[in-house]
Amino acid sequence: MSRRALGRGLEALIPQPAAAREGVRMVAIGDLRPNPKQPRKAFSEEGLESLAASIRNHGVLLPLVARPTAHGFEIVAGERRWRAAQRAGLKEVPVLVRQVEEAESLELALVENLQREDLNPIEVARAYEQLQEERGWTQEELAAAVGQSRPAVANLMRLLQLPRQVQQQVRDGALTAGHARALLGLPTAAEQCRLGAEVEERRLSVRQTEERVRRLRRAARGRKRPPQEAGGFAAQRRHLEEQLRRSLGTRVHIEGDAARGRVELHYHSSEELDALLERLLPG
Template sequence: MAKGLGKGLDALFKDLGPDNNNNNNTVQDIFVKDIRPNPHQPRKFFNEEAIEELKQSIQSHGIMQPIVLRKSIKGYEIVAGERRYRAAKAAGLAEVPAIVKELTEEQMMELALIENLQREDLTVMEEAAAYQMIIDKLNFTQAELAARIGKSRPHIANYVRLLGLPAEIQVFIAKGKLSMGHARALLGVKQKDQQNEIAQKAVYEGWTVRQMEDWIRKLNENVSRETKPVKKDVFIIDREEALRARFGTSVQIRQSKNGEKGKIEIEYMSIDDLNRILEILDQK
């Protein structure tokens, strides 16, 4: 059953069913030393300034909202509230208020992802990596994951495709130096070294997405002139660029010498990527 992201965690716990006592919201004090972070935490970067501010708030007012935990072999694992846990630890608290839920590994991974998506805490690359982790570990298809977390399949596919970009570009995206729009434009460049060169130029010169798209279009025009004796019509070049932007992948319109017939080639990287493109084609 699809779970909309507008729901709070309490509603999501109820969706998991009554079998595992997930409706029990009894708050208890748990020793900080017995708690460890969620090994499936999608978030990789925590703002130290925000943690410091939260620490000071906790020192003045205590923890206002309990952390959500699950029992593990060696104590407890965090399901929701790692920022509060880190701040409490920094504040020197021996115990924290917590609600303990009985959750499977799958439920824990799913809830950790949904909590971060609800709070919009994840970077683009953290979100992409989280989707891929759940797909791999829980053997979900992109369509199944989309239904579980209330996203569209093309949304999942577009994020997962970012993991195919070179590591240097992924770092730029993770640090906010390149946007999702920049990343999608770079996916239309086949050569990894060219992707890196364009990304570096975009970061150092502060390109907008439109500037990057224009640069890539000119690059593809030059490649076309070098490899084909027949010059493409300006209208065809514009249509190719529009199609690349729509499908988020490389698109080529190839004409015969007399220009009367030809073919359109749309590149896809996987079956899920093909399904994403077919969904776009089905849209009216």
């Protein structure tokens, strides 16, 4: 799919009302499967119940988009409608069946959710990362494909550098993307987690959080750095991550310091996991 088509979003797949509804058919609920690369991982219970009530009264007004597979159909766009239709007791739903390559499914699912503002910042960042890795795009190319500025894309993807605890706070809505970006100004994951918990507990604004970060950094400059930091491990971390990424062919994240920490290896499919294991366990 071209970037022009991706920028147009679902218009590239769903015909306008005046157009003939060729390709739209009723498909049994059980024959549909969610897209495993769906960017959105969390669905609001309240939102699903509200949509289910609407579907009971009015039906599914906008067809889902799905691609045929060996065992039925994989949803490209409309998983939320599919889930709500099940709650509403529907046996089948209208589906626009199109031949869509697997790599394009992620793009279209991302566009649909972005247009509806359904994704939290961490989900968007992970989807951007996955698109970039699968397509081999630069950040400039990725930004053009999703209709965002390069700085906006870069700032969002930086949130993936935060520890899991803070990322979960963003997913849950306890912290905004602005809070999370401010926490990136702290040098260690432990400090980021501590301040993240304080921000949530005290309900600090983004501006207050930024001021707390500045104070913590000033205080840290007045203290002697720990030996492992003085040895330059923090400065080496990104270089080590890049070396491992090139060697293993996947994104690598290192948390901790020179004495203790954790190395995370990322994969997005069983094929990528197999390839990673072959590199780690040769022979």
